[in-house]
Amino acid sequence: MTARLKGAVIGCGFFAQNHLHGWADLDDVEIVAVCDVDEAKARAAAEKFGITRVYTSAKTLFATEALGFVDIPTTMETHEALAGLAFAHGVPVILQKPFAPDLDACRRIVAAAAAANVPLMIHEDFRFQNLSRTVRKILDSGELGRLTFGRLSWRTGIDVYSNQPYLANVKRFMIMDVGIHLLDLARFLFGEADGVFCRTQQIKEGIAGEDAATILLSHEQGATSILDFSYATRRDPDPFPQTLGEIEGTEGTLVIGADQVLTVHGKGGTRRIAVPQDGRAWTREPWTQIQDSVVHTQRHFIDSLRSGVEPETSGRDSLATYALLEAAYLSAASGRLIHPERLV
Ligand code: NAD
Ligand code: 89V
Structure with missing residues (x-):
């Protein structure tokens, strides 16, 4: 052993x-x-x-x-x-x-x-969700053709401030807290980005930073993606903490629906895939999707230490995600399209 x-x-x-x-x-x-x-x-x-x-x-x-x-x-x-x-x-x-x-x-x-x-890895867990890995496999199969468009949407009204009270006082709030996950996921699914446009909003009164943002990315391989995320969305049922969205390619479309259901439409027709959860004894809704991904992230870190291979979200790799974050804040402040530094 x-x-x-x-x-x-x-x-x-x-x-x-x-x-x-x-x-x-x-x-x-x-x-x-x-x-x-x-x-x-x-x-x-x-x-x-x-x-x-x-x-x-x-x-x-x-x-x-x-x-x-x-x-x-x-x-x-x-x-x-x-x-x-x-x-x-x-x-x-x-x-x-x-x-x-x-x-x-x-x-x-x-x-x-x-x-x-x-070795240094950043615990960036959205890309290690079962959902993200299933989507990546479908993209790798080539079924959608060349990617042209993606939207990743993460909107909720949960009271994030009771579990994480410090978030009410930070100036760089929503992009730093949740946008960073979606920027990494966009890199994972659509490749590196060379242009960033962003608009932020502060909807809840009395907090220090933005609680909603919309980011538009142009990807080096040709796709455009939109990342929209909010802690100020009143919706029933509230999808927290799910990422919803769609991905279009020259040959088909993949819709990321609620409750981890994917609808894939390609040349062969349309099919639905229900992405399973791990079924761990300690996970609890609505957090299961994220809790499962914590373990997958840890597994990846240990495997990379044992094999000596740089982890996907190494410190070095994560610089590219943080360059997109800085570009998003700069775009929001200036109203301009920003070309981030190419760091990986
Ligand atoms: P927290 O404040 O509840 O916990 C941080 C702990 O670190 C505290 O107990 C504090 O006393 C301790 N600490 C601070 N400085 C220390 C030091 N020098 N030495 C030893 N202990 C020290 O914070 P949290 O809400 O658990 O968030 C922690 C991080 O997790 C944040 O960066 C947050 O963004 C992140 N987070 C990630 C996810 C995810 O899905 N990946 C979800 C929630 C939070
Ligand atoms: O990642 C985070 O810090 C959390 C989230 C709810 C997205 O897990 O805020």
Whole structure:
């Protein structure tokens, strides 16, 4: 049997609970320690997941433990310092999205990982959803022909502020929180983009940033895509957290409908595909789709460490996603079409 890879989790807050469940589902991984500056959160996680060692200082964690990797599901302003500590100890890192507050910080983290020769992956999970992988397979089959158009739509009215109160106070809110997932998914499905136009809106009163945005991308291989996303949409049923949309090619169309149902229309006719969920014991609606994808993201990270192959959403690769994010904010501020830096 393959030896279990020993890891630690730094940050035991809201979303880390999914990470801890996910690691527990991987037979070839063992989380040997947790760390949180809030000791009560670290202790609660350790107790719930049967983890023996608890730290309130990442410095002490790295000085004490021999780790095969570290998972950092903290918010982005802590990432550069925490990842830097891991690199100094030669420990591979998986960092939750958003990568860092701006592209320069992302670049510094990627450069530090490269200088230390330590693997770095961004936990960008939308592309690892069962739905996204099924769509990618259909595109790879060539059934739709050459892609001409795509729309990815993510609109909800859920009260995101109760689970993640810090989102009410951030100036760069919706593109950073959800747009980043769709920008990565657009790269995954339609390829790299060389033009970005964006309009943002602040619909809810009293928050610091935008809570809705629409982005138009021109892709190098010829398709146009539209990404529209909102936390201020009143809809019944509320599709949270599903990405809906459609993809058109010269030979057919794929519609991403509610409840993970795809309708594929091609030369051979029309068919419906119901994309299954994993059926894990700990996942709960409406979060199942995202919770499943957390485990797939973790699996990909561990497989890439074991094989020595750069992960899909490595730090280096993710620079291209963050270049699109910066271009979207610049476009929204200037009203202009922006040509982002080609970073991968
Ligand atoms: P949170 O505030 O609930 O949790 C962060 C935890 O990190 C807190 O417990 C905090 O005490 C701890 N922490 C902060 N600095 C630390 C340090 N230096 N050392 C140790 N612990 C430290 O945040 P959250 O809502 O769980 O969000 C975390 C990240 O997850 C965010 O970046 C968010 O965007 C992302 N997120 C991703 C998804 C997804 O689908 N991929 C969903 C929700 C949240
Ligand atoms: O990814 C996030 O941070 C969350 C979401 C609801 C999209 O999972 O806000």
